[in-house]
Amino acid sequence: MEMTEPPTNILVVEDESGFASVLKMLLTDGCRDRFSVTLAETLSEALDHLRTGTIDVVLLDLSLPDKTGLETYEAVAQAAPFVPVVVLSGLSDEAIAVQAVREGAQDYLVKGQFEHRLLERAIRYAVERKRIERKLREGEEFFRLISENVTDMIAVVDADGRRIYNSPSYCKLLGEPSNLSPVDSFEDILPEDRDNIRNVFRDVVSTGRGCRAEYRVRRSDGELRHIESQSNVITDSSGLTERVVLVSRDVSARVRTENELRQALADARRAHEQLHSAQQRIVQAERLEAVSTFAATVAHEVKNPLQTIVLGIDYLGDSIASQDENGVIILKRMAEAVERADAFIRGLLEFSTHRKRELQEHDMGELLTASLAAVEPELCSGNVKLVREFCDDAPLLRLDARPIKHVLVTLLTHEIHCMGGGVIAVRTFLRDGIESGKRMLMVDIESRPNPGAAHDTAMARKMDAQTKFRLMVSKKVLELYGGRVDYAAQDRVSRYTISFNT
Amino acid sequence: MRKKRILVVDDEASITTLLQLNLEKTGDYTVRTANRGEEVLPAVREFKPDVVVLDVMMPGMDGGMIAEKIQASPDCRNVSLIFLTAAVKKEEIEACGGFIGGFPYVPKPLNIKGVIGVIEQQLAGRKLG
Numbered sequence: 001m002e003m004t005e006p007p008t009n010i011l012v013v014e015d016e017s018g019f020a021s022v023l024k025m026l027l028t029d030g031c032r033d034r035f036s037v038t039l040a041e042t043l044s045e046a047l048d049h050l051r052t053g054t055i056d057v058v059l060l061d062l063s064l065p066d067k068t069g070l071e072t073y074e075a076v077a078q079a080a081p082f083v084p085v086v087v088l089s090g091l092s093d094e095a096i097a098v099q100a101v102r103e104g105a106q107d108y109l110v111k112g113q114f115e116h117r118l119l120e121r122a123i124r125y126a127v128e129r130k131r132i133e134r135k136l137r138e139g140e141e142f143f144r145l146i147s148e149n150v151t152d153m154i155a156v157v158d159a160d161g162r163r164i165y166n167s168p169s170y171c172k173l174l175g176e177p178s179n180l181s182p183v184d185s186f187e188d189i190l191p192e193d194r195d196n197i198r199n200v201f202r203d204v205v206s207t208g209r210g211c212r213a214e215y216r217v218r219r220s221d222g223e224l225r226h227i228e229s230q231s232n233v234i235t236d237s238s239g240l241t242e243r244v245v246l247v248s249r250d251v252s253a254r255v256r257t258e259n260e261l262r263q264a265l266a267d268a269r270r271a272h273e274q275l276h277s278a279q280q281r282i283v284q285a286e287r288l289e290a291v292s293t294f295a296a297t298v299a300h301e302v303k304n305p306l307q308t309i310v311l312g313i314d315y316l317g318d319s320i321a322s323q324d325e326n327g328v329i330i331l332k333r334m335a336e337a338v339e340r341a342d343a344f345i346r347g348l349l350e351f352s353t354h355r356k357r358e359l360q361e362h363d364m365g366e367l368l369t370a371s372l373a374a375v376e377p378e379l380c381s382g383n384v385k386l387v388r389e390f391c392d393d394a395p396l397l398r399l400d401a402r403p404i405k406h407v408l409v410t411l412l413t414h415e416i417h418c419m420g421g422g423v424i425a426v427r428t429f430l431r432d433g434i435e436s437g438k439r440m441l442m443v444d445i446e447s448r449p450n451p452g453a454a455h456d457t458a459m460a461r462k463m464d465a466q467t468k469f470r471l472m473v474s475k476k477v478l479e480l481y482g483g484r485v486d487y488a489a490q491d492r493v494s495r496y497t498i499s500f501n502t
Numbered sequence: 503m504r505k506k507r508i509l510v511v512d513d514e515a516s517i518t519t520l521l522q523l524n525l526e527k528t529g530d531y532t533v534r535t536a537n538r539g540e541e542v543l544p545a546v547r548e549f550k551p552d553v554v555v556l557d558v559m560m561p562g563m564d565g566g567m568i569a570e571k572i573q574a575s576p577d578c579r580n581v582s583l584i585f586l587t588a589a590v591k592k593e594e595i596e597a598c599g600g601f602i603g604g605f606p607y608v609p610k611p612l613n614i615k616g617v618i619g620v621i622e623q624q625l626a627g628r629k630l631g
Binding site for chain 2: 299300303304306307308309310311312313314315318335338342
């Protein structure tokens with residue numbers, strides 16, 4: 001069974017009954033039951049019919065017995081704002097009909113100048129336009145409801161960035177939207193971010209592709225807020241960007257949390273590195289402590305036997321001296337052996353002892369002077385003449401004086417014992433280093449035995465292993481302070497060359 | 503004048519024996535020896551030495567503790583102490599018990615002349631009875 005649409009209910013408001021009848025006939029006979037017509041001769045009567053809510057469209061004569069002109073239309077429009085009105089005008093009041101259309105009437109027809117097809121079309125178009133208007137109005141109302149109740153901020157700007165609309169949610173951020181500049185919607189953005197956002201906006205407008213961007217805004221109370229915006233474009237019929245819709249939200253809390261997390265991560269990394277370094281230092285200190293303890297134990301276990309030998313030599317010395325010259329020599333050699341062993345153990349302990357370095361600025365000339373003073377008795381008893389030549393322009397070196405003096409005393413003592421008399425020359429001078437601009441401080445200890453001196457070759461051979469060990473220990477100590485030592489011997493002349501980076 | 507009384511204490515018997523032999527050979531000293539910490543205080547009370555030559559690093563009761571006990575004993579306060587040690591540094595000595603202050607320490611190995619020199623220095627500092 002074919003479904004038919006219900007007839008459109010038309011209210012004809014016309015005080016000329018003859019014309020009204022003609023209209024009714026045109027609509028009911030000519031339009032084959034598509035319309036049902038109700039007649040009203042006065043405005044009051046028309047309003048009564050409109051209050052029933054059953055009228056779909058009004059054909060309205062503006063000149064009625066109880067109202068004339070534009071006021072007639074206004075009264076009808078107020079009574080039934082959603083019912084389309086087609087004004088029927090005479091030739092003389094066409095201007096008023098035009099004014100009524102401007103005010104919301106859908107159309108007007110001049111009496112005597114239309115036939116039933118025009119009338120039907122005018123009514124159909126009026127109904128359709130009113131329906132579209134209603135849909136548009138509902139859409140706007142829906143959009144307003146959403147924009148006024150959502151916490152996100154919604155803004156619409158034109159292709160040049162001029163404000164068209166800001167949702168009420170902007171109040172919290174920028175104050176009353178009506179107070180915002182209509183010209184430039186970018187002026188609220190922090191100057192440091194403004195140029196970048198302008199460029200992003202230009203890209204959106206030119207490409208028609210929306211994107212997400214972040215920027216900062218200074219609130220009316222001075223507080224800085226981080227804003228994240230998603231843009232979308234509205235294009236015109238030719239596809240060009242006409243408007244841009246921006247949905248934004250305040251992400252300051254998220255940015256703050258991200259920064260705090262970033263800082264916490266950096267702090268955790270730093271703490272981890274510090275802990276790792278501390279662990280490394282503890283491990284190293286424990287290793288050094290173990291070495292130091294081991295060395296001290298070794299020293300104790302060697303020094304006690306050495307003490308026994310020394311006391312034995314002391315006891316036997318007097319009795320053997322009177323009986324056996326060779327015995328005297330043997331005892332003397334034993335005493336020297338004890339001395340060498342003791343020096344070895346002292347060097348070992350000095351090298352391995354874990355103590356805190358006391359770094360200070362020192363003059364190498366003063367350290368050498370103190371070391372030479374410490375071996376003065378040996379110089380005298382060994383019949384060794386001292387020559388010293390120290391340069392005046394040597395820079396101060398950052399050293400721990402104690403181990404450096406120990407190295408110098410050890411080297412000097414060894415040389416004095418080996419020489420059997422002669423000259424020891426101690427010199428300091430500056431030399432250009434391999435790296436340009438760097439200079440090195442050189443300390444030269446040259447031992448030249450007297451030509452006729454009874455150089456103890458046997459002792460010298462035994463000293464070789466001692467010399468090597470002494471050099472090794474001295475090297476290790478000097479390396480801690482950026483120095484090095486080299487040894488050379490030729491034609492009974494030996495030389496220690498110590499160098500320091502300045 | 504009586505001979506000076508020296509008590510020699512060291513866990514190494516060879517050292518105590520040789521020190522005793524060397525000191526008594528001079529004719530100036532009467533020497534008694536002890537090799538364990540526990541023997542010292544009774545020996546000091548009985549022998550009443552003028553000087554105690556004391557090894558620092560001994561197993562069990564170390565030299566520092568022994569010295570403290572001697573100093574704390576009312577009838578031993580007049581005794582002079584000399585510390586013998588195989589350690590190199592004073593801070594290592596002080597780490598053993600902590601009572602070294604005021605008394606000389608002699609690093610091993612030292613010949614008998616050196617030991618006698620230190621003994622006489624200590625005795626010079628007090629009047630013998």
